[in-house]
Structure formats: C-alpha cells, structure tokens
Amino acid sequence: MRAIFAVSIAMKTTRTPPDLNSSSDKIFEFIAHNQDKRIRIEYFGGEPLLNLKWILAFQERIAHIKHTASMTTNGYLLSQENMQALVQRNVKAFQITLDGLKEQHDKMRPKCGGGGSYDQIMGNIKAISALKEHFYIMLRCNFNQHSSSPEQRAQFFKNLDFINGDHRFALLFRPIGLYSEGNNTITPERKQACHSGAPICRALGRGRRKNRAFY
Structure with a gap:
C-alpha cells in the first residue's frame, strides 16, 4: 500500500x-x-x-x-455551476456547515455586509442535489441547547428532506463549542443538548432505512 x-x-x-x-x-x-x-x-x-x-x-x-x-x-458561493466546474476538475468531496435552522444559522453566520446566509446556502445545496455528477457532501450540523429542541430538530430534518435517499450526502452532528472563557467546559445544558438529540435521530433512522445519509 x-x-x-x-x-x-x-x-x-x-x-x-x-x-x-x-x-x-x-x-x-x-x-x-x-x-x-x-x-x-x-x-x-x-x-x-x-x-x-x-x-x-x-x-x-x-x-x-x-x-x-x-x-x-461555507457553501455560500457553491452554486450549481461552480460545483460542476469543481467536480469536473476532480474536487469531489466537500464539507459544508449548517448552524441549525435559518434564524440560528443567520445569527451565527451573518454576511459581512449584514443579512443572513442560510437561504443562499440551502438554495445551493438543493440545486446541487439535482445534479447527476458523482460527489460527496458532508453537512456538518452544529447545535447547542438553544437550537436542539424536538420541534427544531424535526424541522431541520424536514428542511433537508430533498436529500432523502441521496447517498452523496451525509450528516455530521456536533455541539457548538464555547470559544471563550470556559471553552470545552461540560455544562448540564450542553450535555442535555447532546443527549436529547439521540431519540429523534434513531427514530428518523428507523423511518428512513433506504437513506444512509441520515445515520
């Protein structure tokens, strides 16, 4: 080897x-x-x-x-056209980060000139999913105790339903770090945010056996 x-x-x-x-x-x-x-x-x-x-x-x-x-x-400039150009030149694996639903994501990742980036990124992902090319996209999904309620999690998966069954996409869930005093501190709130997501992920996995991207 x-x-x-x-x-x-x-x-x-x-x-x-x-x-x-x-x-x-x-x-x-x-x-x-x-x-x-x-x-x-x-x-x-x-x-x-x-x-x-x-x-x-x-x-x-x-x-x-x-x-x-x-x-x-960050996926903001990853249009369908740019994606095709990259794949044609052998760039075929990508990681894009989503920080929860629109309100949370736009708060965490605003544009330099103001305004949010969620709609543009989600629009790009949806357009890319319509391509026939072979590629791999890991959607890194960050969350915290404010963006991981059962209702928010269910809506998050619903918003990504268009990739259901598309094995070119995968989801990676990670808690949002505390990049300040107390970084990496394990608080009861952070533990609850991590553990409370397990039941709905298992439930969605059972209901979507044909889609490996969801587990």
Whole structure:
C-alpha cells in the first residue's frame, strides 16, 4: 500500500494572494515529486471559493497526476455551476456547515455586509442535489441547547428532506463549542443538548432505512 501524502492549501483573502501565485510552481513541484504516493489535496480557508479561479486552474495543471481533492466551504458561493466546474476538475468531496435552522444559522453566520446566509446556502445545496455528477457532501450540523429542541430538530430534518435517499450526502452532528472563557467546559445544558438529540435521530433512522445519509 502506498503512503498517503496530504497537501493542505489555505485560502485567506478575497483575491488570489501574491504569495499563493508565487507558490503555485512550488506546490506543483512538491506534488509532482511525490506522485508515487496517494495524494490527497484539501482546500480550506478562510473561504476557498473566493479563489475559485486559482483552484480550477491549479486542478487543471495537476490533472495528469492521480489524486483526490476535497474542500471545506461555507457553501455560500457553491452554486450549481461552480460545483460542476469543481467536480469536473476532480474536487469531489466537500464539507459544508449548517448552524441549525435559518434564524440560528443567520445569527451565527451573518454576511459581512449584514443579512443572513442560510437561504443562499440551502438554495445551493438543493440545486446541487439535482445534479447527476458523482460527489460527496458532508453537512456538518452544529447545535447547542438553544437550537436542539424536538420541534427544531424535526424541522431541520424536514428542511433537508430533498436529500432523502441521496447517498452523496451525509450528516455530521456536533455541539457548538464555547470559544471563550470556559471553552470545552461540560455544562448540564450542553450535555442535555447532546443527549436529547439521540431519540429523534434513531427514530428518523428507523423511518428512513433506504437513506444512509441520515445515520
């Protein structure tokens, strides 16, 4: 078995940064030198889709080298057209984060100029689900004690019903971290939010045996 060789490429600005342009040859040479290994490329940020043109060009450049490529994105710019362009260039695995329902998500992930991002992201996911291409999308679903009531959980699954039966999609549930004083502190509220989600997930799993994406 060949060793796995992972290459992570961070995108941190709204424009293709000069240091990334100047590093393109070095990154390419680095990959080419190790093409006897199993190469995995991960694009992340910031937001990698702000540098979509660079990614597409780079993927074309390494098309002759066997590799897999994935991307962690907020999904806001992952339109159906952009998705097709990426998949055609061998970027076929994605992680997109949803922070609960619209109200909670827009509160946690507002746009820089104001307003929410939920509708755009959900619209993109729905449009992508209509594609025939083969890809894999992990929807990371963050929650806390304020967004995990039985009613909210049921509505969350209902909103994603259009991916029911589509094995290109999977769900990953994670509690929202406390990125301040007391980070990673286990409180009774956080424990309840985690454990209270189990019954409805099991119930949905029993009712959706044909859809592995829901468990």
